Amino acid sequence: MRKPIIAGNWKMNNTVKDTEALLTELQPLVKDAKCDVVVCVPFTDIVRAVELCKGTNIHVGAQNVAWADKGAFTGEISAAMLVEAGAEYVVLGHSERRQYFGETDETVNKRLTQAIRNGLKPILCVGETLAEREGNKTEGVLQVQLAGAFKDVEAKQAADVVIAYEPVWAIGTGKTATSAQAEETIAFIRSEIAKLYDRQTADAIRIQYGGSMNPSNASELMAQPDIDGGLIGGASLKAADFAKVVNF
Numbered sequence: 229m230r231k232p233i234i235a236g237n238w239k240m241n242n243t244v245k246d247t248e249a250l251l252t253e254l255q256p257l258v259k260d261a262k263c264d265v266v267v268c269v270p271f272t273d274i275v276r277a278v279e280l281c282k283g284t285n286i287h288v289g290a291q292n293v294a295w296a297d298k299g300a301f302t303g304e305i306s307a308a309m310l311v312e313a314g315a316e317y318v319v320l321g322h323s324e325r326r327q328y329f330g331e332t333d334e335t336v337n338k339r340l341t342q343a344i345r346n347g348l349k350p351i352l353c354v355g356e357t358l359a360e361r362e363g364n365k366t367e368g369v370l371q372v373q374l375a376g377a378f379k380d381v382e383a384k385q386a387a388d389v390v391i392a393y394e395p396v397w398a399i400g401t402g403k404t405a406t407s408a409q410a411e412e413t414i415a416f417i418r419s420e421i422a423k424l425y426d427r428q429t430a431d432a433i434r435i436q437y438g439g440s441m442n443p444s445n446a447s448e449l450m451a452q453p454d455i456d457g458g459l460i461g462g463a464s465l466k467a468a469d470f471a472k473v474v475n476f
């Protein structure tokens with residue numbers, strides 16, 4: 229009985245003006261969605277996005293959060309700042325953060341616990357590189373990422389985290405995992421959550437697929453029993469495409 233959740237990850241795209249145009253076009257197209265609809269926008273767009281989405285079924289999220297409450301952390305944005313701006317969700321541990329900005333399982337864990345403490349709903353990204361998949365290391369990599377991210381997180385809190393399984397080789401490449409590959413790996417992630425916590429938590433937690441998900445492959449991916457949604461990069465930048473994914 230998990231409610232599907234489709235989230236757009238705008239990455240470093242869209243000024244405030246672009247945000248106004250995109251969300252105004254998107255709202256009527258997704259108003260009857262059966263899933264939770266989220267847009268994770270750049271920090272500078274959050275306040276305007278929240279204003280525009282008030283009274284609609286679109287929820288707004290950020291793309292990272294600092295692990296400290298406040299202080300000498302130049303360039304970081306705190307959980308309190310996000311909450312006051314109206315953000316509900318926050319993407320954490322995205323592979324682009326891990327690859328370009330030195331994010332590790334330890335820093336992801338610190339950000340995750342900080343998000344939870346402040347009432348933000350984390351969308352935790354995990355996934356293997358192409359070399360890791362080809363070297364049969366996918367399960368080991370995911371085990372380490374999950375154990376690291378959920379360190380010191382209680383079962384009740386974990387059940388409210390959304391996990392995004394994003395094979396790094398499928399992000400922004402146009403290569404999608406087949407629905408069978410995505411289902412198999414997401415079912416493995418769910419079994420790991422059962423090991424880290426219990427069956428009830430594993431059954432409750434929502435796990436998305438992410439990696440070149442688009443209007444043409446969304447319905448097949450969403451038909452898989454363990455896939456509870458999608459984290460959508462490129463296809464979330466066009467209202468019509470994102471709406472088609474949302475209305476899978």
Ligand code: PEP
Binds near residue numbers: 400459460
């Ligand atoms: C992402 O950025 O999380 C993502 C899945 O990107 P894309 O859909 O463009 O592959």
